Amino acid sequence: MSPYLHHILSPTLLFGALGTIAIFSLVFKENKLFRFFEHVFIGLATGYSVQLNWTDTLRPLWWDPMVHQGQWGQAFILPFCALYYTVYSKRHAWMARLAFGTLFGFVAGTAFQAFAGEYLPQIHASFKPIDVPAPYHMAQISQAVNNLIFIVILLCVSVYFFFAFEQKNPAVQKTALTGRWMLMIAFGATFGATIMTREALLIDRMRYLFLDWLQLDKLMK
Amino acid sequence: MDQTIWQKMQKIDTRILYAALLLFISFPLIFPISLPIIPAEQSREAFETLVAVSKTRPLKPALVDSQWSASTRGENEWQTRALIQHLMILHIPFIVIPGDPQAPQLMGDIIDDYKDKYGYVYGRDYVIVHFLQSSAYAQIIKGMARNIPETLKTDQQGKELSSIPLMKNVKTFSDISLLVEITPTASLDKWLQFLQGTQKVPIVVASTAVQSPEMFPFLDSHQIEGLLAGVKGAGDYEELMGMKGGGTRVATALSLVYALIITLIVVGNIGYFAEKRALAAARTRK
Structure with a gap:
């Protein structure tokens, strides 16, 4: 067998290539090969995550310290966490609240710090100067214009999300409408970026098929 | 009923679109081409x-x-x-x-x-x-x-x-x-x-x-x-x-794919507006 054939028939590469082609075959038509590989993928992913949960999390962080390092107190974690499953019983559902309540307490405690750490710098950064100090350089003028655009958009979008009273005043309505348009433009940019990610992932699979598996770039040289 | 050119422009067969997409992706991967990259x-x-x-x-x-x-x-x-x-x-x-x-x-x-x-x-x-x-x-x-x-x-x-x-x-x-x-x-x-x-x-x-x-x-x-x-x-x-590594090669393929997508959007919209205008003109003649 030639080295090239040996390469493209190697089981790992071949299975990866067949799986990729089978999954992409859906764009033409629903078919049995697609279904088969879809189930293979789901089975692999589920088995992989179950195994990882044990080897990378439960065993090193819970089982080993409890069994081998004398941290027997960790034995209480299992029955406590199992309380979550009591939501499936009407009679015992109240027990799940103990677990939920404890978790909420932990999360609420960190939420204040999280908000301050993430959003306060953004609030601070939204106070931008719109005056241009002398001497009037072009860079400063353009920065001031940028800042003005930022502030106008910030105010318009904030007004759009102000639901405390009915927006009857035409000035408020127009401001909110402008805010909505700005949001739509932002969503459009986000959608464009989403397409970019999807296309990049598609290109990666094509790279796998054409370069890693078929090595077309080397063949064409 | 035969479709007009404007209707055809709006309803290109998806298989043709996918084939074009495949071509635009595979070409720069197999035959590396150089497009200017202006760092953001x-x-x-x-x-x-x-x-x-x-x-x-x-x-x-x-x-x-x-x-x-x-x-x-x-x-x-x-x-x-x-x-x-x-x-x-x-x-x-x-x-x-x-x-x-x-x-x-x-x-x-x-x-x-x-x-x-x-x-x-x-x-x-x-x-x-x-x-x-x-x-x-x-x-x-x-x-x-x-x-x-x-x-x-x-x-x-x-x-x-x-x-x-x-x-x-x-x-x-x-x-x-x-x-x-x-x-x-x-x-x-x-x-x-x-x-x-x-x-x-x-x-x-x-x-x-x-x-x-x-x-x-x-x-x-x-x-x-x-x-x-x-x-x-x-x-x-x-x-x-x-x-010039893999990132450049994939970014080049991506640029071509974006060019294709933008072209198709423009073609579809030209078809849409031209058909609208043709229909309006036909209604006026009646």
């Missing part, structure tokens, strides 16, 4: 941040938080390759924190490709910490603010971090020069929430394109110092390093 401002800022960090003395290690898995390899791999190479070129030691179960292997493979070229030695110049549950990052970062080796405990081979030479002088975030966040998720939030409140460590982010719009406000408020947005960011970074 945020990519340049990321590049300059790494250069600035490399000039600080004493040179402290960088943290590389790798949150990606094979599912976003198409974007994150090229970003990682570019950033890891730049760290090595600048001789910045680094500690890899894998926030995804696949990350230790993926990062290890990429580092192995370059470590001999740049003379990097495991334990002396870089360390890969064992996998950390990203859902517990709030607690992990808070722990790291107190004591990094004690919180992260071991490397991926189970060796105590405190016994690794690189970690000898690393105790808290004040011993870290830079955080490089490579992510397909919103994992940056945790670092902003719990790291920046305690210590000002410059952060450079490499995110998937779909995540990048969420990152720009952080860039604007200087909570992060640079951003590689998707595979375009990887191509930008290679351009800034003066290299």
Whole structure:
């Protein structure tokens, strides 16, 4: 067998290539090969995550310290966490609240710090100067214009999300409408970026098929 | 009833569209072509941040938080390759924190490709910490603010971090020069929430394109110092390093795909408006 054939028939590469082609075959038509590989993928992913949960999390962080390092107190974690499953019983559902309540307490405690750490710098950064100090350089003028655009958009979008009273005043309505348009433009940019990610992932699979598996770039040289 | 040219322009057979897409993707992959890459401002800022960090003395290690898995390899791999190479070129030691179960292997493979070229030695110049549950990052970062080796405990081979030479002088975030966040998720939030409140460590982010719009406000408020947005960011970074690697090749293919998509949108819209006008004209004649 030639080295090239040996390469493209190697089981790992071949299975990866067949799986990729089978999954992409859906764009033409629903078919049995697609279904088969879809189930293979789901089975692999589920088995992989179950195994990882044990080897990378439960065993090193819970089982080993409890069994081998004398941290027997960790034995209480299992029955406590199992309380979550009591939501499936009407009679015992109240027990799940103990677990939920404890978790909420932990999360609420960190939420204040999280908000301050993430959003306060953004609030601070939204106070931008719109005056241009002398001497009037072009860079400063353009920065001031940028800042003005930022502030106008910030105010318009904030007004759009102000639901405390009915927006009857035409000035408020127009401001909110402008805010909505700005949001739509932002969503459009986000959608464009989403397409970019999807296309990049598609290109990666094509790279796998054409370069890693078929090595077309080397063949064409 | 026969379709007019305008109707045909709006209803091109999807099989033709997919075939065109395949052609536009495969051509630049098989026959590398060169399109000009103009690095974005945020990519340049990321590049300059790494250069600035490399000039600080004493040179402290960088943290590389790798949150990606094979599912976003198409974007994150090229970003990682570019950033890891730049760290090595600048001789910045680094500690890899894998926030995804696949990350230790993926990062290890990429580092192995370059470590001999740049003379990097495991334990002396870089360390890969064992996998950390990203859902517990709030607690992990808070722990790291107190004591990094004690919180992260071991490397991926189970060796105590405190016994690794690189970690000898690393105790808290004040011993870290830079955080490089490579992510397909919103994992940056945790670092902003719990790291920046305690210590000002410059952060450079490499995110998937779909995540990048969420990152720009952080860039604007200087909570992060640079951003590689998707595979375009990887191509930008290679351009800034003066290299033509996989990131450039994929970014080129992406540019052609975008050209195709924009062309098809324009064609479809021309068909739509022309048909509308033709129908209006026909109605007027009646």
